Amino acid sequence: MSAQNIVVIGGSAAGPKAAARAKRLDATANVTLLQKAPELSMASCGYPYYIGGEFDERNQLLATPTGVVRDEAFFAAAKGVNAQVNTEVTTIDRDNKTVSCVNTVTGEKDTVPYDKLVLCTGATPRRPPIPGIELDGVRALSEMRDADKLRELRDTGEVKDVVIVGGGLIGIEVCEALAESGMNVNVVEMLSQLLTFLDWEVAKLVEKHVKSKGITVHTENGVSEFLGENGKLTGVKLNDGSVVPCDLVVVSIGVVPNATLAKEAGLEIGDFGGISVDTHMRTSDPSIYAAGDCVEIPNRITGKKAYAPYGDLANLEARVVADNMILGDTAVFPGTVNSGICKVFNLSAGSTGLSEKRAKAEGFEVVTATNASLDKPGFMGAKLLVSKMVADAKTGRILGFQCVGPGEVNRQVAEAAMTVMNGNTIFDIGVADLPYAPPFSLAIDHFITTAHILENKKAGRMAGISNADVKERIDEGTAPFILDVRAPTEFEEMRLNVGETLIPLGTLRNSLDKLPQDKDAEIVTFCKISMRGYEAQRVLEAHGWTNVKVMEGGIMAWPFKVEF
Incomplete structure:
Protein backbone atom coordinates (compact mmCIF):
# COMPACT_ATOMS: atom_id res chain seq x y z
CA MET A 1 0.00 0.00 0.00
CA SER A 2 1.44 3.34 -1.07
CA ALA A 3 1.96 6.17 1.40
CA GLN A 4 -0.90 8.63 1.80
CA ASN A 5 -0.41 12.13 0.37
CA ILE A 6 -1.72 14.80 2.72
CA VAL A 7 -1.70 18.43 1.63
CA VAL A 8 -2.44 21.23 4.10
CA ILE A 9 -3.16 24.75 2.82
CA GLY A 10 -2.39 27.47 5.37
CA GLY A 11 0.52 27.75 7.78
CA SER A 12 -0.61 29.94 10.66
CA ALA A 13 -2.25 28.01 13.52
CA ALA A 14 -4.51 25.17 12.35
CA GLY A 15 -2.37 24.18 9.36
CA PRO A 16 0.88 23.40 11.18
CA LYS A 17 -1.04 21.60 13.93
CA ALA A 18 -2.88 19.36 11.44
CA ALA A 19 0.29 18.67 9.43
CA ALA A 20 2.53 17.86 12.41
CA ARG A 21 0.00 15.63 14.17
CA ALA A 22 -0.86 13.76 10.98
CA LYS A 23 2.83 12.96 10.50
CA ARG A 24 3.16 11.86 14.13
CA LEU A 25 0.20 9.51 13.73
CA ASP A 26 1.41 8.11 10.41
CA ALA A 27 5.15 8.37 9.90
CA THR A 28 4.79 6.97 6.36
CA ALA A 29 2.47 9.75 5.16
CA ASN A 30 3.77 12.38 2.75
CA VAL A 31 2.67 15.62 4.40
CA THR A 32 3.01 18.92 2.52
CA LEU A 33 2.23 22.30 4.09
CA LEU A 34 1.68 25.23 1.69
CA GLN A 35 1.82 28.74 3.13
CA LYS A 36 1.27 31.98 1.22
CA ALA A 37 3.05 34.19 3.79
CA PRO A 38 6.83 34.10 4.34
CA GLU A 39 6.42 32.91 7.94
CA LEU A 40 5.01 29.77 9.55
CA SER A 41 3.20 29.14 12.85
CA MET A 42 2.81 32.82 13.66
CA ALA A 43 1.47 33.47 17.16
CA SER A 44 -0.83 36.15 15.79
CA CYS A 45 -2.61 36.66 19.11
CA GLY A 46 0.72 37.96 20.37
CA TYR A 47 1.00 40.72 17.76
CA PRO A 48 -0.40 43.50 20.02
CA TYR A 49 2.10 42.64 22.76
CA TYR A 50 5.01 42.71 20.33
CA ILE A 51 3.77 46.08 19.06
CA GLY A 52 3.46 47.36 22.61
CA GLY A 53 6.99 46.35 23.60
CA GLU A 54 6.15 43.50 25.96
CA PHE A 55 9.04 41.74 24.18
CA ASP A 56 11.43 42.90 21.47
CA GLU A 57 12.48 39.83 19.46
CA ARG A 58 9.92 39.25 16.71
CA ASN A 59 11.07 35.66 16.23
CA GLN A 60 9.55 34.83 19.61
CA LEU A 61 6.25 34.91 17.74
CA LEU A 62 7.53 32.15 15.48
CA ALA A 63 9.56 30.03 17.89
CA THR A 64 9.06 26.89 19.95
CA PRO A 65 9.22 27.12 23.76
CA THR A 66 12.92 26.28 23.47
CA GLY A 67 13.52 29.18 21.07
CA VAL A 68 13.79 27.32 17.74
CA VAL A 69 12.14 29.25 14.90
CA ARG A 70 9.48 27.20 13.13
CA ASP A 71 10.65 27.68 9.56
CA GLU A 72 10.82 25.31 6.58
CA ALA A 73 13.99 23.66 7.84
CA PHE A 74 12.47 23.11 11.29
CA PHE A 75 9.35 21.45 9.87
CA ALA A 76 11.45 19.22 7.62
CA ALA A 77 13.90 18.14 10.33
CA ALA A 78 11.78 18.09 13.48
CA LYS A 79 8.34 17.28 12.09
CA GLY A 80 9.01 15.44 8.83
CA VAL A 81 6.73 17.88 7.03
CA ASN A 82 7.50 19.43 3.65
CA ALA A 83 6.64 23.08 4.40
CA GLN A 84 6.77 25.62 1.59
CA VAL A 85 6.40 29.36 2.31
CA ASN A 86 5.64 32.13 -0.20
CA THR A 87 3.45 29.56 -1.93
CA GLU A 88 -0.07 30.58 -2.92
CA VAL A 89 -2.59 27.92 -3.85
CA THR A 90 -4.65 29.16 -6.79
CA THR A 91 -7.04 26.29 -7.55
CA ILE A 92 -8.26 22.96 -6.24
CA ASP A 93 -9.04 20.22 -8.78
CA ARG A 94 -11.32 17.88 -6.85
CA ASP A 95 -11.76 15.45 -9.74
CA ASN A 96 -8.04 14.82 -10.14
CA LYS A 97 -7.22 15.48 -6.49
CA THR A 98 -4.56 18.09 -7.12
CA VAL A 99 -3.89 21.66 -6.07
CA SER A 100 -2.20 24.25 -8.27
CA CYS A 101 0.13 26.74 -6.63
CA VAL A 102 2.59 29.49 -7.48
CA ASN A 103 5.67 30.79 -5.71
CA THR A 104 4.91 34.46 -5.00
CA VAL A 105 8.62 35.36 -5.17
CA THR A 106 9.86 33.46 -8.24
CA GLY A 107 6.58 32.97 -10.10
CA GLU A 108 7.29 29.26 -10.44
CA LYS A 109 4.12 27.16 -10.74
CA ASP A 110 3.52 23.64 -9.43
CA THR A 111 0.81 21.01 -9.10
CA VAL A 112 0.65 18.92 -5.93
CA PRO A 113 -1.42 15.69 -5.69
CA TYR A 114 -3.37 14.76 -2.57
CA ASP A 115 -5.29 11.87 -1.11
CA LYS A 116 -6.51 14.06 1.75
CA LEU A 117 -6.63 17.85 1.64
CA VAL A 118 -6.93 20.21 4.61
CA LEU A 119 -8.05 23.82 4.20
CA CYS A 120 -6.72 26.14 6.91
CA THR A 121 -6.96 29.36 4.93
CA GLY A 122 -7.85 31.55 7.90
CA ALA A 123 -9.62 34.88 7.74
CA THR A 124 -9.13 38.34 6.30
CA PRO A 125 -9.83 41.71 7.98
CA ARG A 126 -13.03 43.48 7.11
CA ARG A 127 -12.36 46.40 4.77
CA PRO A 128 -15.36 48.72 4.87
CA PRO A 129 -16.08 50.73 1.69
CA ILE A 130 -15.20 54.05 3.35
CA PRO A 131 -13.82 56.86 1.17
CA GLY A 132 -10.08 57.28 1.73
CA ILE A 133 -9.41 53.78 3.04
CA GLU A 134 -6.62 53.44 0.48
CA LEU A 135 -4.65 56.34 2.03
CA ASP A 136 -1.15 55.76 3.33
CA GLY A 137 -1.56 55.49 7.10
CA GLY A 254 -13.52 41.99 12.75
CA VAL A 255 -12.63 39.38 10.17
CA VAL A 256 -14.39 37.34 7.52
CA PRO A 257 -13.63 33.71 6.60
CA ASN A 258 -11.13 33.30 3.78
CA ALA A 259 -13.16 30.68 1.93
CA THR A 260 -12.53 31.75 -1.67
CA LEU A 261 -10.61 28.60 -2.62
CA ALA A 262 -13.29 26.39 -1.12
CA LYS A 263 -16.10 28.28 -2.81
CA GLU A 264 -14.39 28.18 -6.21
CA ALA A 265 -13.89 24.44 -5.76
CA GLY A 266 -17.62 24.01 -5.21
CA LEU A 267 -17.52 23.15 -1.52
CA GLU A 268 -20.51 23.98 0.64
CA ILE A 269 -20.35 27.42 2.27
CA GLY A 270 -22.36 28.42 5.36
CA ASP A 271 -24.44 31.47 6.21
CA PHE A 272 -21.47 33.33 7.72
CA GLY A 273 -19.39 32.79 4.58
CA GLY A 274 -17.27 30.10 6.20
CA ILE A 275 -16.65 26.56 5.01
CA SER A 276 -19.32 24.11 6.17
CA VAL A 277 -17.94 21.10 8.06
CA ASP A 278 -19.47 18.21 9.96
CA THR A 279 -18.51 17.19 13.50
CA HIS A 280 -15.45 15.38 12.09
CA MET A 281 -14.33 18.67 10.46
CA ARG A 282 -14.98 17.14 7.04
CA THR A 283 -16.28 19.39 4.25
CA SER A 284 -18.93 18.46 1.67
CA ASP A 285 -16.14 16.61 -0.15
CA PRO A 286 -15.21 13.47 1.83
CA SER A 287 -11.53 13.87 0.89
CA ILE A 288 -11.28 17.46 2.10
CA TYR A 289 -11.22 18.69 5.68
CA ALA A 290 -11.10 22.25 7.02
CA ALA A 291 -10.18 23.90 10.31
CA GLY A 292 -9.51 27.31 11.84
CA ASP A 293 -10.84 30.73 11.04
CA CYS A 294 -12.19 29.68 7.63
CA VAL A 295 -14.88 27.32 9.01
CA GLU A 296 -18.24 27.49 10.72
CA ILE A 297 -18.86 25.30 13.76
CA PRO A 298 -21.86 24.64 16.05
CA ASN A 299 -22.64 26.71 19.10
CA ARG A 300 -22.85 24.12 21.86
CA ILE A 301 -25.68 25.94 23.64
CA THR A 302 -28.01 26.86 20.79
CA GLY A 303 -27.02 24.15 18.33
CA LYS A 304 -26.85 26.77 15.58
CA LYS A 305 -23.82 27.30 13.38
CA ALA A 306 -21.44 30.01 14.58
CA TYR A 307 -18.32 31.76 13.40
CA ALA A 308 -15.64 31.63 16.08
CA PRO A 309 -12.19 32.76 14.82
CA TYR A 310 -10.10 31.95 17.89
CA GLY A 311 -6.56 30.56 17.92
CA ASP A 312 -7.22 27.92 20.56
CA LEU A 313 -10.21 26.53 18.67
CA ALA A 314 -8.15 26.44 15.46
CA ASN A 315 -5.60 24.17 17.12
CA LEU A 316 -8.25 21.92 18.65
CA GLU A 317 -10.10 21.59 15.34
CA ALA A 318 -6.84 20.77 13.55
CA ARG A 319 -6.11 17.99 16.03
CA VAL A 320 -9.49 16.43 15.26
CA VAL A 321 -8.78 16.74 11.53
CA ALA A 322 -5.48 14.89 11.85
CA ASP A 323 -7.00 12.10 13.92
CA ASN A 324 -9.80 11.55 11.44
CA MET A 325 -7.53 11.61 8.39
CA ILE A 326 -5.19 8.98 9.84
CA LEU A 327 -7.37 6.94 12.20
CA GLY A 328 -10.73 7.20 10.48
CA ASP A 329 -13.66 9.17 11.84
CA THR A 330 -12.78 8.57 15.48
CA ALA A 331 -12.66 12.18 16.70
CA VAL A 332 -15.45 14.73 17.02
CA PHE A 333 -15.32 18.49 17.49
CA PRO A 334 -18.61 19.42 19.21
CA GLY A 335 -18.37 23.17 18.74
CA THR A 336 -17.86 26.31 20.78
CA VAL A 337 -19.27 28.15 23.77
CA ASN A 338 -17.43 31.30 22.64
CA SER A 339 -14.99 31.63 25.51
CA GLY A 340 -12.67 34.63 25.27
CA ILE A 341 -10.52 36.94 27.34
CA CYS A 342 -8.41 40.01 26.79
CA LYS A 343 -6.12 42.30 28.74
CA VAL A 344 -7.26 45.93 29.01
CA PHE A 345 -4.49 47.93 30.69
CA ASN A 346 -4.82 46.94 34.38
CA LEU A 347 -8.02 44.98 33.85
CA SER A 348 -8.90 41.68 32.26
CA ALA A 349 -12.23 41.11 30.55
CA GLY A 350 -13.54 37.67 29.71
CA SER A 351 -16.72 35.79 28.97
CA THR A 352 -18.10 32.41 28.02
CA GLY A 353 -21.46 31.23 26.78
CA LEU A 354 -24.34 33.60 26.10
CA SER A 355 -24.72 37.16 27.30
CA GLU A 356 -28.11 38.16 28.68
CA LYS A 357 -28.89 39.99 25.46
CA ARG A 358 -27.92 37.04 23.28
CA ALA A 359 -29.74 34.51 25.49
CA LYS A 360 -32.98 36.48 25.25
CA ALA A 361 -32.55 36.79 21.49
CA GLU A 362 -32.24 33.00 21.34
CA GLY A 363 -35.57 32.64 23.15
CA PHE A 364 -34.36 31.78 26.64
CA GLU A 365 -36.18 33.07 29.71
CA VAL A 366 -33.27 34.12 31.88
CA VAL A 367 -32.36 35.18 35.38
CA THR A 368 -29.09 37.01 36.03
CA ALA A 369 -26.89 37.98 38.94
CA THR A 370 -24.08 40.51 39.26
CA ASN A 371 -21.38 39.94 41.86
CA ALA A 372 -18.62 42.33 42.86
CA SER A 373 -16.14 40.78 45.27
CA LEU A 374 -12.49 40.00 45.79
CA ASP A 375 -10.57 37.22 44.07
CA LYS A 376 -8.74 36.17 47.26
CA PRO A 377 -8.46 37.28 50.91
CA GLY A 378 -7.42 40.85 51.55
CA PHE A 379 -4.30 39.78 53.42
CA MET A 380 -3.10 38.01 50.23
CA GLY A 381 -3.23 41.09 48.03
CA ALA A 382 -6.82 40.76 46.88
CA LYS A 383 -8.09 42.45 43.74
CA LEU A 384 -11.62 43.20 42.59
CA LEU A 385 -13.74 41.09 40.25
CA VAL A 386 -17.12 42.09 38.81
CA SER A 387 -19.07 39.22 37.29
CA LYS A 388 -22.42 38.60 35.69
CA MET A 389 -23.96 35.15 35.49
CA VAL A 390 -26.81 34.28 33.11
CA ALA A 391 -28.99 31.22 33.75
CA ASP A 392 -32.13 29.60 32.39
CA ALA A 393 -34.95 30.82 34.64
CA LYS A 394 -36.76 27.48 34.46
CA THR A 395 -33.96 25.00 35.06
CA GLY A 396 -31.16 27.05 36.59
CA ARG A 397 -28.76 25.88 33.87
CA ILE A 398 -25.89 28.35 33.55
CA LEU A 399 -25.93 29.78 30.02
CA GLY A 400 -23.17 32.37 30.28
CA PHE A 401 -20.76 34.26 32.47
CA GLN A 402 -18.84 37.53 32.16
CA CYS A 403 -16.09 38.85 34.38
CA VAL A 404 -13.98 42.01 34.43
CA GLY A 405 -11.51 43.47 36.88
CA PRO A 406 -7.88 43.60 37.96
CA GLY A 407 -8.24 40.24 39.75
CA GLU A 408 -7.87 36.67 38.49
CA VAL A 409 -10.46 36.87 35.73
CA ASN A 410 -9.02 33.94 33.79
CA ARG A 411 -9.70 31.49 36.63
CA GLN A 412 -13.31 32.59 36.86
CA VAL A 413 -13.98 32.38 33.13
CA ALA A 414 -12.24 29.00 32.88
CA GLU A 415 -14.44 27.64 35.67
CA ALA A 416 -17.49 29.06 33.93
CA ALA A 417 -16.52 27.66 30.52
CA MET A 418 -16.42 24.13 31.86
CA THR A 419 -19.70 24.74 33.65
CA VAL A 420 -21.42 25.96 30.48
CA MET A 421 -20.02 23.10 28.39
CA ASN A 422 -21.15 20.53 30.97
CA GLY A 423 -24.64 21.99 31.30
CA ASN A 424 -24.27 22.55 35.05
CA THR A 425 -26.89 24.46 37.01
CA ILE A 426 -26.51 27.14 39.66
CA PHE A 427 -27.35 24.43 42.20
CA ASP A 428 -24.49 22.22 40.96
CA ILE A 429 -22.04 25.11 41.19
CA GLY A 430 -23.37 26.24 44.55
CA VAL A 431 -21.82 23.13 46.09
CA ALA A 432 -18.87 22.72 43.71
CA ASP A 433 -15.64 21.33 45.15
CA LEU A 434 -12.96 23.72 43.86
CA PRO A 435 -9.36 24.01 45.04
CA TYR A 436 -8.86 26.55 47.81
CA ALA A 437 -5.94 28.15 49.59
CA PRO A 438 -5.61 31.84 50.53
CA PRO A 439 -2.98 32.64 47.87
CA PHE A 440 -5.42 31.54 45.17
CA SER A 441 -9.03 32.24 46.13
CA LEU A 442 -11.56 32.96 48.81
CA ALA A 443 -12.88 30.04 50.87
CA ILE A 444 -16.06 30.34 48.82
CA ASP A 445 -14.78 31.16 45.38
CA HIS A 446 -16.09 34.24 43.58
CA PHE A 447 -17.69 32.03 40.92
CA ILE A 448 -19.54 29.96 43.52
CA THR A 449 -20.69 33.12 45.29
CA THR A 450 -22.13 34.40 42.03
CA ALA A 451 -24.13 31.19 41.74
CA HIS A 452 -25.33 31.64 45.35
CA ILE A 453 -26.58 35.14 44.52
CA LEU A 454 -28.43 33.79 41.52
CA GLU A 455 -29.88 30.96 43.62
CA ASN A 456 -31.15 33.50 46.16
CA LYS A 457 -32.75 35.54 43.38
CA LYS A 458 -34.34 32.51 41.74
CA ALA A 459 -35.75 31.39 45.09
CA GLY A 460 -37.22 34.86 45.78
CA ARG A 461 -34.99 35.52 48.78
CA MET A 462 -33.32 38.44 47.04
CA ALA A 463 -34.80 40.98 44.64
CA GLY A 464 -32.12 42.60 42.52
CA ILE A 465 -31.95 45.61 40.26
CA SER A 466 -29.13 46.44 37.88
CA ASN A 467 -27.13 49.64 38.17
CA ALA A 468 -28.21 50.50 34.62
CA ASP A 469 -31.87 50.34 35.63
CA VAL A 470 -31.20 52.47 38.71
CA LYS A 471 -29.41 55.09 36.60
CA GLU A 472 -32.24 55.11 34.07
CA ARG A 473 -34.78 55.71 36.83
CA ILE A 474 -32.66 58.55 38.21
CA ASP A 475 -32.32 60.18 34.78
CA GLU A 476 -36.08 59.88 34.21
CA GLY A 477 -36.80 61.54 37.55
CA THR A 478 -38.54 58.46 38.95
CA ALA A 479 -35.80 57.34 41.30
CA PRO A 480 -36.76 55.12 44.24
CA PHE A 481 -35.52 55.74 47.77
CA ILE A 482 -31.82 54.84 47.50
CA LEU A 483 -30.28 53.53 50.70
CA ASP A 484 -26.49 53.39 51.13
CA VAL A 485 -25.62 51.11 54.05
CA ARG A 486 -21.85 51.59 53.99
CA ALA A 487 -19.80 53.18 56.76
CA PRO A 488 -19.48 57.00 56.85
CA THR A 489 -15.78 56.78 55.99
CA GLU A 490 -16.59 54.81 52.84
CA PHE A 491 -19.21 57.39 51.90
CA GLU A 492 -16.69 60.21 52.25
CA GLU A 493 -14.16 58.40 50.08
CA MET A 494 -16.58 57.66 47.21
CA ARG A 495 -20.29 58.12 46.65
CA LEU A 496 -22.85 58.06 43.87
CA ASN A 497 -24.19 61.52 44.65
CA VAL A 498 -27.63 60.70 43.27
CA GLY A 499 -29.61 61.70 46.34
CA GLU A 500 -28.91 58.54 48.28
CA THR A 501 -29.49 58.32 52.04
CA LEU A 502 -26.64 57.01 54.20
CA ILE A 503 -27.65 54.69 57.03
CA PRO A 504 -24.86 52.27 57.98
CA LEU A 505 -26.02 48.67 58.27
CA GLY A 506 -25.04 48.51 61.95
CA THR A 507 -27.48 51.34 62.79
CA LEU A 508 -30.27 50.38 60.39
CA ARG A 509 -32.48 48.55 62.87
CA ASN A 510 -32.48 51.64 65.09
CA SER A 511 -33.03 54.07 62.20
CA LEU A 512 -36.14 52.69 60.53
CA ASP A 513 -37.93 56.00 61.11
CA LYS A 514 -35.62 57.59 58.52
CA LEU A 515 -37.08 55.37 55.77
CA PRO A 516 -40.30 55.93 53.81
CA GLN A 517 -43.07 54.87 56.16
CA ASP A 518 -45.21 53.63 53.29
CA LYS A 519 -44.34 49.92 53.50
CA ASP A 520 -45.00 49.53 49.75
CA ALA A 521 -42.55 52.30 48.81
CA GLU A 522 -39.75 51.19 46.51
CA ILE A 523 -36.38 51.12 48.25
CA VAL A 524 -33.05 50.24 46.62
CA THR A 525 -30.22 49.25 48.94
CA PHE A 526 -26.52 49.04 48.17
CA CYS A 527 -23.05 49.06 49.70
CA LYS A 528 -19.55 48.61 48.33
CA ILE A 529 -20.33 45.25 46.71
CA SER A 530 -23.97 44.83 47.96
CA MET A 531 -23.49 42.02 50.47
CA ARG A 532 -24.54 44.49 53.16
CA GLY A 533 -27.16 45.73 50.72
CA TYR A 534 -28.66 42.23 50.67
CA GLU A 535 -28.56 42.03 54.47
CA ALA A 536 -30.33 45.40 54.60
CA GLN A 537 -33.02 44.09 52.29
CA ARG A 538 -33.63 41.13 54.60
CA VAL A 539 -33.82 43.48 57.62
CA LEU A 540 -36.33 45.78 55.96
CA GLU A 541 -38.48 42.92 54.72
CA ALA A 542 -38.53 41.49 58.25
CA HIS A 543 -39.94 44.85 59.40
CA GLY A 544 -42.70 44.90 56.81
CA TRP A 545 -41.33 46.69 53.77
CA THR A 546 -42.51 44.84 50.66
CA ASN A 547 -40.72 46.47 47.72
CA VAL A 548 -37.01 46.40 48.55
CA LYS A 549 -34.40 45.71 45.88
CA VAL A 550 -30.64 45.29 46.01
CA MET A 551 -28.49 47.19 43.50
CA GLU A 552 -26.34 44.29 42.39
CA GLY A 553 -22.58 44.72 42.56
CA GLY A 554 -22.88 47.87 44.65
CA ILE A 555 -20.81 50.95 44.01
CA MET A 556 -17.88 48.87 42.70
CA ALA A 557 -19.99 47.72 39.74
CA TRP A 558 -21.38 51.22 39.05
CA PRO A 559 -20.15 52.04 35.52
CA PHE A 560 -21.12 55.70 35.67
CA LYS A 561 -19.46 58.73 37.23
CA VAL A 562 -18.89 58.70 40.97
CA GLU A 563 -17.90 61.54 43.29
CA PHE A 564 -14.71 61.42 45.32
Missing part, protein backbone atom coordinates in the same frame (compact mmCIF):
# COMPACT_ATOMS: atom_id res chain seq x y z
CA VAL A 138 -4.73 53.39 7.14
CA ARG A 139 -3.72 49.91 8.28
CA ALA A 140 -5.07 46.63 9.63
CA LEU A 141 -3.44 44.01 11.84
CA SER A 142 -3.67 40.57 10.29
CA GLU A 143 -0.20 39.59 9.12
CA MET A 144 3.31 39.60 10.54
CA ARG A 145 4.25 42.51 8.30
CA ASP A 146 1.43 44.57 9.84
CA ALA A 147 2.81 43.90 13.31
CA ASP A 148 6.32 44.76 12.09
CA LYS A 149 5.14 48.09 10.67
CA LEU A 150 3.17 49.08 13.77
CA ARG A 151 6.12 48.15 15.98
CA GLU A 152 8.37 50.28 13.76
CA LEU A 153 6.02 53.25 14.08
CA ARG A 154 5.97 52.77 17.84
CA ASP A 155 9.75 52.60 18.10
CA THR A 156 10.47 55.59 15.88
CA GLY A 157 7.95 57.83 17.61
CA GLU A 158 6.92 59.39 14.31
CA VAL A 159 3.22 58.81 15.01
CA LYS A 160 1.61 60.98 17.67
CA ASP A 161 -2.11 60.64 17.02
CA VAL A 162 -3.84 57.36 16.20
CA VAL A 163 -7.45 56.29 15.69
CA ILE A 164 -8.53 52.72 16.33
CA VAL A 165 -11.65 51.88 14.34
CA GLY A 166 -13.46 49.14 16.23
CA GLY A 167 -13.71 48.44 19.95
CA GLY A 168 -13.48 44.66 19.86
CA LEU A 169 -10.76 42.36 21.16
CA ILE A 170 -8.02 43.31 18.69
CA GLY A 171 -8.96 46.98 18.71
CA ILE A 172 -8.69 47.24 22.49
CA GLU A 173 -5.42 45.30 22.61
CA VAL A 174 -3.88 47.53 19.93
CA CYS A 175 -5.26 50.58 21.74
CA GLU A 176 -3.36 49.60 24.86
CA ALA A 177 -0.17 48.78 22.95
CA LEU A 178 -0.05 52.17 21.21
CA ALA A 179 -1.23 54.22 24.19
CA GLU A 180 1.48 52.71 26.39
CA SER A 181 4.04 53.98 23.88
CA GLY A 182 2.87 57.55 24.41
CA MET A 183 0.55 57.98 21.45
CA ASN A 184 -2.69 59.94 21.73
CA VAL A 185 -5.36 57.33 21.03
CA ASN A 186 -9.00 57.66 19.97
CA VAL A 187 -11.23 54.57 19.73
CA VAL A 188 -14.24 54.75 17.43
CA GLU A 189 -16.99 52.17 17.86
CA MET A 190 -20.25 52.25 15.90
CA LEU A 191 -22.18 50.33 18.56
CA SER A 192 -23.11 51.61 22.02
CA GLN A 193 -20.28 49.78 23.81
CA LEU A 194 -16.82 48.29 23.56
CA LEU A 195 -16.32 44.51 23.64
CA THR A 196 -19.71 43.38 22.37
CA PHE A 197 -19.34 39.90 23.88
CA LEU A 198 -20.14 41.60 27.20
CA ASP A 199 -23.50 42.96 28.26
CA TRP A 200 -23.75 46.74 28.17
CA GLU A 201 -23.31 47.49 31.88
CA VAL A 202 -20.27 45.21 32.16
CA ALA A 203 -18.71 46.67 29.02
CA LYS A 204 -19.19 50.15 30.44
CA LEU A 205 -16.90 49.25 33.34
CA VAL A 206 -14.22 48.45 30.77
CA GLU A 207 -14.89 51.71 28.92
CA LYS A 208 -14.64 53.65 32.18
CA HIS A 209 -11.23 52.09 32.80
CA VAL A 210 -10.04 52.76 29.23
CA LYS A 211 -11.01 56.41 29.55
CA SER A 212 -9.13 56.64 32.85
CA LYS A 213 -5.96 55.88 30.84
CA GLY A 214 -6.38 59.00 28.75
CA ILE A 215 -8.07 57.29 25.79
CA THR A 216 -10.90 59.12 24.03
CA VAL A 217 -13.75 56.72 23.29
CA HIS A 218 -16.42 57.49 20.68
CA THR A 219 -19.33 55.04 20.94
CA GLU A 220 -22.48 55.10 18.79
CA ASN A 221 -20.36 56.74 16.13
CA GLY A 222 -18.67 55.52 13.00
CA VAL A 223 -16.23 56.67 10.34
CA SER A 224 -17.71 58.42 7.31
CA GLU A 225 -14.40 59.27 5.62
CA PHE A 226 -10.65 59.00 5.97
CA LEU A 227 -9.13 62.39 5.21
CA GLY A 228 -5.77 62.97 3.58
CA GLU A 229 -3.46 65.17 1.55
CA ASN A 230 -1.20 63.98 -1.28
CA GLY A 231 -2.20 60.38 -0.60
CA LYS A 232 -1.30 60.50 3.09
CA LEU A 233 -3.74 60.24 6.00
CA THR A 234 -4.39 63.43 7.98
CA GLY A 235 -7.56 62.65 9.90
CA VAL A 236 -10.83 60.79 10.32
CA LYS A 237 -14.29 62.26 9.81
CA LEU A 238 -16.91 60.67 12.03
CA ASN A 239 -20.59 60.14 11.31
CA ASP A 240 -21.51 63.00 13.65
CA GLY A 241 -19.46 65.39 11.48
CA SER A 242 -16.57 65.79 13.88
CA VAL A 243 -13.00 65.37 12.67
CA VAL A 244 -10.23 63.63 14.59
CA PRO A 245 -6.74 64.55 13.31
CA CYS A 246 -4.39 61.57 13.18
CA ASP A 247 -1.25 60.15 11.57
CA LEU A 248 -2.34 56.51 11.80
CA VAL A 249 -5.57 54.51 11.66
CA VAL A 250 -5.84 50.86 12.60
CA VAL A 251 -9.03 49.34 11.21
CA SER A 252 -10.12 46.54 13.50
CA ILE A 253 -13.77 45.75 12.86
